[in-house]
Amino acid sequence: MNQHEDHRYLIALRENHSETLRELYANHSAQVIRWVMNNNGSMADAKDVFQEALLALYNKACDPDFVLTYPIGGLIFQICKNKWIDQIRKKRKESEVRIVEKERYTTEESISPLIEQVEEEEIRQKKLDIAFKQLSELCQKLLGLVSEGIASKDIAVALQMNDANTVYRRKSACVDRWRALYKL
Amino acid sequence: MDSNDYILIDRYLQGELSNEEVRSFKQRLKDDEEFAGEYSLRKGMDIFLEKERNQPNLESSLERLGDEFFEEEKKKTTFSIYRNRIFIGLAAAAAIALALIIWNPFEATSLYDQYAIHQPISLTEKSTTAAIGTKAEKEFNTKNYKEAYKSLSTYIEQKPDDQKAKLALGISALELDKLEEASSIFSAIQNSNSALKEYGTWYLALTYLKKGDNEKAKSLLTKITSTEKNLFEKATKLLKSL
Numbered sequence: 001m002n003q004h005e006d007h008r009y010l011i012a013l014r015e016n017h018s019e020t021l022r023e024l025y026a027n028h029s030a031q032v033i034r035w036v037m038n039n040n041g042s043m044a045d046a047k048d049v050f051q052e053a054l055l056a057l058y059n060k061a062c063d064p065d066f067v068l069t070y071p072i073g074g075l076i077f078q079i080c081k082n083k084w085i086d087q088i089r090k091k092r093k094e095s096e097v098r099i100v101e102k103e104r105y106t107t108e109e110s111i112s113p114l115i116e117q118v119e120e121e122e123i124r125q126k127k128l129d130i131a132f133k134q135l136s137e138l139c140q141k142l143l144g145l146v147s148e149g150i151a152s153k154d155i156a157v158a159l160q161m162n163d164a165n166t167v168y169r170r171k172s173a174c175v176d177r178w179r180a181l182y183k184l
Numbered sequence: 185m186d187s188n189d190y191i192l193i194d195r196y197l198q199g200e201l202s203n204e205e206v207r208s209f210k211q212r213l214k215d216d217e218e219f220a221g222e223y224s225l226r227k228g229m230d231i232f233l234e235k236e237r238n239q240p241n242l243e244s245s246l247e248r249l250g251d252e253f254f255e256e257e258k259k260k261t262t263f264s265i266y267r268n269r270i271f272i273g274l275a276a277a278a279a280i281a282l283a284l285i286i287w288n289p290f291e292a293t294s295l296y297d298q299y300a301i302h303q304p305i306s307l308t309e310k311s312t313t314a315a316i317g318t319k320a321e322k323e324f325n326t327k328n329y330k331e332a333y334k335s336l337s338t339y340i341e342q343k344p345d346d347q348k349a350k351l352a353l354g355i356s357a358l359e360l361d362k363l364e365e366a367s368s369i370f371s372a373i374q375n376s377n378s379a380l381k382e383y384g385t386w387y388l389a390l391t392y393l394k395k396g397d398n399e400k401a402k403s404l405l406t407k408i409t410s411t412e413k414n415l416f417e418k419a420t421k422l423l424k425s426l
Contacts, residue, residue, distance in 0.1 A: 016242045018249070025253040033254065047254035051246045058242060062231040121228065128232045147233035172190075178229065 006072035010061035013054065024054070028073045032080045041084060049087070053079040059121040070111050078115055131181035139174035146171055185222055193226050244423060247406040296394045299422055300359075305352045307339065316342070324352050329359040347378040351387070358391055366391050382412045386419065398426050 012020035029050055036046035053076050060066040068075075132140065138159065145155045152164035161167055195201055196209050213220045304325040307317040320335035333356040340349050354369035370391060373384030389404035405426075408419040 013242065014238075016238065016245055018245045021245060022249055025249045029253045043254050047250045050254070051243075051250050054246055055239070055243070058239070059231055059235070062234045063227060065227070121231070124225070124228045125232055125235070128228055132232065143229075143233055144236065147230065148237065175190075175226075175229065179225065182225065 002069065003067045004069055004071060006070075007068040009072050010057065010066075010068055013058045014061040021054075024072070024076075025050075028076050031073070031077055035077070035081065036084055039084060040088065045084070045087075046080075049080045049083045050076070052083055056118050056122045059125055060118055063121070066117070068114075070114055074111060075114055075118075078111060079118060082115070082119070127182055128178075131178055131184075134181050135174060135178055138170075139177065142167070142171055143174055143178075185218060189219065189222065190226070193223050196223075197226065197230060244406055244420075248409065251407055252409060295422070295425055296390060299393070299418065300390055302355050305348055307346070307349055307352075320349070320352070324356065327359075329356040332356045333360060333362075347373060347376070347380050351380055351383055354387055358387065358394065361394075363391055363395055382408055382415055386415055389419070389422075393422075402426050 009020060009024055011017070012024075029046075032050050032053075033043065033046040036049060037043065041049075056079055057072075057076070135143075142155065142159060145158065146152075146167075150158075152167040155161070155167045156163055159167070161170065192201075192209065196206070201209060213223060302324075305321055307321050316335055316339045320332055320339050323329075323332035323335055333353065336349055336353040336356060340346065340353060343349060350369055351373060354366050354373070357363075357369060358366040367388060370384045370388035374381055374388055376384070378384070385404055385408055389401045389408075392398070392401040392404065402423060405419040405423050408416055410416045
């Protein structure tokens, strides 16, 4: 599948490019406001689900393999709808859920795999977060420094380790531990 | 999956594999479901770490844009004030005064002290109650907040609509550690249609900062829009330090 021109919005999310992000708000917020407010939500609810949807997309924006193949407006709208339906369900307003529930299943086929990928990554990120917080402080620091692209020899100095090899071994051990905690 | 597989995945993600190795890696992703799952998880970890670094800044940007695009009613009100000459005068005066507020990290200790630098007020030119106005102005501008607080209270009894004087009263209360009173004055300014409403938000944030409630301060600072450029820049700077 070819990359859609809206892929640039994912880059804007990753790079926090506020002028391009402003376009996203200008072009796509109104549709979400209308839908949420027509489905028992307030302006503040619409604002929250819109922001949550963009943060969910941000996960995939950081994924080097992810390619946007669909206009981003449609994707944002569908993610917002799913999020709002989930929230209503949590609040146990069953009658309201029934009204909007069917919307989840009338999604166009071409967009479904994208939505699935976004929602799966969101769940994985939440689980990774829980596992990460259980790692030792040293592991958390070490992984953060490696992710920033800081050279192993400099990390060795910063964390008072013997040499770059020690950093490498400790990093692998931290990743293994993180993986094990994730799978618990 | 063995330890060599994990090393292979790491090397792929770091771009260390040869073209031939990349081809066979991609083929294995298609053929070996467990391997593909482990790759996906490892990639998820990298995404997580990148987010840890950058998401707070992105959230601040989104919060600001959200305030701008999801509060249409408020926006209309602000626009109508723009056409008011008094607003333009006040805003210009406030902007110039704020431009003079410079953050000097060498002078102050706490974050509150670094940012609690107040612009001088000028009440007399629009006052028929010149004497008390002049007195309040002088006291406030010479940082005699105890006396300024009394004079401003008297002045506001006579000029209850003077938002500038109210802001100065709030600042005096804040300096005298009358934090609850300061909060309520700044909240009223924040929720009014006054040209100074953004200053209400700013000072309410400073009040929470002084109280030690950094979370509340942060959430208020993200509400300051770029309408008041100097204030917006200061808020952004302060947010970074919190």
